[in-house]
Amino acid sequence: MSQRKTRVRFAPSPTGTLHIGGVRTALYNYLFAHKNNGDFIIRIEDTDQQRFVEGAENYIMEALNWLGINPTESPVHGGPFGPYRQSERKEIYQKYAQQLVDSGNAYYAFDTAAELEEMRKRLVEAKSSNQQYNAATRMEMRNSLTLNVEEVNQLLEAHKPYVIRIKLPENENVHFTDIIRGDISVNTANMDDKVLFKSDGMPTYHLANVVDDYLMEISHVIRGEEWLPSAPLHVLLYRYLGWEDKMPQFSHLPLILKPDGNGKLSKRDGDRLGFPVVPLDWTDPATGNITNGYREHGYLPKAVLNFLALLGWNDGTEKEVFSLEEMIASFSLERINKSGAKFDFEKAKWFNHHYLQLMSNDELAAELLPKFIANGYSTTEEYILKIVGLLKERSNFTDDILKQSTFFFDPPAAYDDAILSKKWKPQFMEVFKGWKDTFTEMCDFTPSQIEVNSKMYLENREVGIGSVMQPFRILITGVSNGPSVFEICSILGQSEVIARMETGLNHIAKLEKV
Ligand code: GLU
16 A cells, blocks of 8 residues: 655645744654655645635745745645645535535534524523533534525525534544654534534635545644544544545644743743844834844754754653754654643753854854944954954854953043053052053064963963952953953954053043042
């Protein structure tokens, strides 16, 4: 028997920005497809016209492209199973909705919003355990099961608004196996005769999703946990449409939880706790509000992919750092956890630090040069290269290098006087003046030469190097911590170091007088 080709899809609705949970879903689909020499498809589920947001589809495509998780088929890439945008497939769904009505597995319902609300109230008042539109209630409503054929035809001809609902069995356990969660069984008495199609000619998510998964020959549905309650309905749709033997295997991914584990991570948590929860900056077209993204925050795609992959999956070892190729090689749906994964922003930063160190200094310098120039520094790539070499290890993000570099361009505008006055001793003035003079005589201003020269001088003067290093650093940079001060001096150059020491000592002289 020939095995079915692995075909998976990421099926976002273009209703706004893309939460990182959605990005993780896309990533897992991508990994699974590549692991099994299969196809990764992007299908845009835009049948809900009320929730459609301009620009959202482009945003999704741009985000996935930035991360390098590109599809084999999509609205942009095309492919043999297109169109890949549901709004362009309207006629297809109409046919299957009709087929379900004709086979007695779906029916027309004409109930108005007020009538539905009345039903709900009645059931609440009667303290009914079931407030759904299903076998227990449908015979009290206005639909093609309670009206006769002429009445139904009249209503349809008069273009009265209607919906087509699935007709669920009254009391049946619907079973299916979820690869991550095992056997699932739900009784139809607890389910709703969900709407499949509306009189505006548009299918709902459920019908369009199942029809497209079938027609696009999807072998595995890998999606968020929030769709688990819909799966039994989808199983019944496969049965009613006669496609049971082509039903995909389901995997419902765990939620991504807030850092404290209390509930689902939301966009608001990101704003509140100061970290991004979306891949790229997103401007809400209705309000103009901007949600900050990982890209603009300075994250590297490799770091985002790595930390997202581990939110709910591991390879069974302690290994944490994975390239995309390694993730593909080790990925399996069976190793995805059932329980929610706590979002850990510190870990995300840790990953970015790791991947930043793997970037070459040349690459970083080339990326940073325009930013330095935009910040008003007239400089060269050669100079930036030196700074990068020194600051990279102390940085989580490319921009951290920029932020820590002020003293490489400008002498201190202010000094850390609190530390200075604590560490400074009156006898240092003479020591520092002599120290400065030794710099004048140096011909090779390398970090090691500056260090050797300084140590020798201080030893001769019988001054412990430990007691003067912090004041020295403050005179040169204004601040009390940073990378090796000898390295800094070497980058600044002899005359600049001497000038800074002079200015710094004048500053201290004024301080001492106070
Ligand atoms: N359109 C659904 C969503 O936005 C897709 C769910 C599914 O993958 O079946 O999440």
